[in-house]
Amino acid sequence: MSFSCQWSERVSSFSREDWERCFDPGNVLTSYSLQQALERSQLVEGFHYLSLRQEGKLLAIISCFSLSYSLTDLSAPGAQRLMAGLRKLFPGLLKPRLFMVGSPLATCTHMLGIVLPPEDPGYPDLIRSMEREINRKASELGIRLLCLKEFDHRLSQSLALAWQGRFLVCRSPDTTYVYTRAVAGLDYVENMRSRYRDVLKKRKKAFAAAGLRWELVRDFAPHVDVLHRLYLNVWQRSRFRFERLTPAFFHAVNEALGDQASVLLCLDGERIVAFELLLNGQRLHPLYLGVDYDYQGGGALYFNCLYRAIEEAQSQRQALVELGQSSYEAKFSVGAVSARRYFHIKHAHPLGHFLLSRFKRWLFPTPRLPAPRRVFKCEEAYLQALKSEGVL
Known part of the structure; x- marks a missing residue:
């Protein structure tokens, strides 16, 4: 042929x-x-x-x-x-x-x-x-x-x-997914075993006590310099350093993707202390994260970024959120499952x-991942739901 x-x-x-x-x-x-x-x-x-x-x-x-x-x-x-x-x-x-x-x-x-x-x-x-x-x-x-x-x-x-x-x-490195819809009649939080649900509530309470808030921004061009700086903070600490983004990338995505791109800003007053760049299609992709490591106000920033991404997928009625590679211990603790x-x-x-x-x-060694967590009460039904979406 x-x-x-x-x-x-x-x-x-x-x-x-x-x-x-x-x-x-x-x-x-x-x-x-x-x-x-x-x-x-x-x-x-x-x-x-x-x-x-x-x-x-x-x-x-x-x-x-x-x-x-x-x-x-x-x-x-x-x-x-x-x-x-x-x-x-x-x-x-x-x-x-x-x-x-x-x-x-x-x-x-x-x-x-x-x-x-x-x-x-x-x-x-x-x-x-x-x-x-x-x-x-x-x-x-x-x-x-x-x-x-x-x-x-x-x-x-x-x-x-x-x-x-x-x-x-x-x-x-494996990618990771969280299924965000109800399983066996239980929503994401209800399905959690008490140990993980209590930790989630404690972290979200710490976030609120720190006076932090989330804001979803569609036009993030005015914030690009700060976003790029916070992104580099995370990139420099990452074990797996893939691409190094440029300020031009954030501007180009903001201009080209329209409503398919947005940024979740974590704010202390008017100060941006963390962000997530979200790309939205059939699935929600929190593609990049940035954190201000000089921020001393507490609030369990990284874990609350994960929780907020899951909540955003739920609000958009998305069945899946892809959390990507690296930081497996943290992602497994919120119910993520890895795919090779x-x-x-x-x-x-x-x-x-x-x-x-x-x-x-x-x-190119074979990735070493921590042991999967049994986060959910209906664990088998949860895994079956992920399989039905074609990601496992």
């Missing part, structure tokens, strides 16, 4: 209709509008879009980008500290340019906009055509390292069969690929 392939450098090369033929229009994380915002955010070297057609019919849009990336960002803390020391002498050590297929944001969502389902007989041929094209494009850009992210278990297996061993399959994510990576040179394979466990 043959396909005609074409590369473009801007999402505007496609109509919104064509984009939404390949990507779920209900998923804000893969939306045309978010991609427009990303192009204006100054996060990467450049974007590259591959379209594949058969007899003139559009079958796929593959969203890619290039950037320099630290290969040790997912390593164990000890390895990261060692590398930080070595980079004082060798600043570019293990920071190659990568050709990435996916989003530059930590969305836990892939960017393979393929019309054909994995079980279609033509799917393996399309994947191989895509692989040949991204190999060629990366070579044209002088890049030897290729990576595709973020896949759930089922799609990762389908791709691995098509690759036939040409890519290494690695675990990304994978990325596929290879080096264009055989020796480079051999070394990548040899040091895979050191560079």
Whole structure:
């Protein structure tokens, strides 16, 4: 099966209709509008879009980008500290340019906009055509390292069969979900075991006693400088440092996404002490968090950010809120359940690929997660509700 392939450098090369033929229009994380915002955010070297057609019919849009990336960002803390020391002498050590297929944001969502389902007989041929094209494009850009992210278990297996061993399959940090609707006739708080419900009430009481309040803001342009500073506070403390956002990102998202983007401000008087950037489609995504760690007023800020995101999903009648990667202990304690994510990576040179394979466990160790919590009285019904939403 043959396909005609074409590369473009801007999402505007496609109509919104064509984009939404390949990507779920209900998923804000893969939306045309978010991609427009990303192009204006100054996060990467450049974007590259591959379209594949058969007899003139559009079958796929593959969203890619290039950037320099630290290969040790997912390593164990000890390895990261060692590398930080070595980079004082060798600043570019293990920071190659990568050709990435996916989003530059930590969305836990892939960017393979393929019309054909994995079980279609033509799917393996399309994947191989895509692989040949991204190999060629990366070579044209002088890049030897290729990576595709973020896949759930089922799609990762389908791709691995098509690759036939040409890519290494690695675990990304898991994403996390909370189901926000009633289970077995009990709402989210009612379903909690008394231990967790009492802790929730105590933290919310501390929040109120500190005089803190929440405000949902649709136009957050006036607050971008503060939001960016608070975001960097969290980013600098994070074990997994993914993309580093720019002020331009916040401005672009505010302008491009309209009602699909908003910010929850946590205020002490008029001072912003924390925030959550919310993207809203078929699911609610509290995509980024910022905290003022100099704030001494108490109020259990981080946990109340989690509770408030869940409440916002409930107010919007969303069944799910995706809490993303990292801080698993805290997220598990509010009822979040993890779902695996994978990325596929290879080096264009055989020796480079051999070394990548040899040091895979050191560079990309399997994530170590804390034990899941039994937060809810109707735990099995809660897990079944998540499965019914297709996330487990």
